[in-house]
Amino acid sequence: MPENGRACEAPGGSPKPESFEAFARASQRRLYRVAYLLCGDADAARDLTQTTFAKLFQHWRRASAADNIDAYARTVLTRTYLAERRRRLRDLLAQPRRDHHAAPDHGALRVTLLSALAELPPRARAMVVLRYWEDQSVESVAELLKCSESTVKSQCSRSLAKLRVRLGEAHVYTTGN
Numbered sequence: 685m686p687e688n689g690r691a692c693e694a695p696g697g698s699p700k701p702e703s704f705e706a707f708a709r710a711s712q713r714r715l716y717r718v719a720y721l722l723c724g725d726a727d728a729a730r731d732l733t734q735t736t737f738a739k740l741f742q743h744w745r746r747a748s749a750a751d752n753i754d755a756y757a758r759t760v761l762t763r764t765y766l767a768e769r770r771r772r773l774r775d776l777l778a779q780p781r782r783d784h785h786a787a788p789d790h791g792a793l794r795v796t797l798l799s800a801l802a803e804l805p806p807r808a809r810a811m812v813v814l815r816y817w818e819d820q821s822v823e824s825v826a827e828l829l830k831c832s833e834s835t836v837k838s839q840c841s842r843s844l845a846k847l848r849v850r851l852g853e854a855h856v857y858t859t860g861n
Contacts, residue, residue: 704744707753708737714754715761721813722765724798732768736761758818759828762810766829769806800850808843815840 715736720729739760740747750756801809807829814820814828815836826833 703748704741707740707748707757711754711757712737715757718758718813718818719761719765721798721801721817722762722810724802732761732765735764739764755824755828758814762814762828766806766810796851800847803850804843804846808839811836811839812843812847 712733716729716733719732719736720726723729723732736757740757747753747756747760801812804812810829811825814825815822820828822833822836826836829836
């Protein structure tokens with residue numbers, strides 16, 4: 685038992701760091717991809733992923749008892765992202781906005797997509813990423829973000845409309861015209 689008495693022990697009293705380590709190794713890339721889509725920045729995504737793993741390790745007994753540990757981890761990741769965005773909101777508003785309307789080249793389509801995602805509010809961005817990248821149902825996204833299903837539907841619809849407007853000219857760069 686660790687001296688700090690943290691929840692890295694099994695109910696029988698035997699430590700289970702191997703279980704956490706196995707889960708972390710198996711899910712690291714997937715959680716990082718979701719974090720990258722949420723953050724739009726590799727360094728911030730790594731930080732978010734590590735923060736998520738730290739929270740999971742701290743509460744491993746509860747996390748490992750969850751029906752779906754992957755969904756539990758995704759919930760921790762998304763809520764951590766939203767909490768950090770709320771804390772940093774004043775800093776973001778104080779910074780001047782970069783011009784995202786410069787014409788990208790063929791290799792910059794990914795950057796254009798991330799730039800368009802960055803223009804969405806954090807909660808709407810989380811809904812779009814969870815709904816369409818992670819292929820989650822409306823019900824699971826609503827449960828994850830603690831909102832109604834109609835909120836998920838309307839936010840996703842509005843967000844997709846904004847993305848279509850923003851990315852409408854992006855198809856020109858994929859066809860070479």
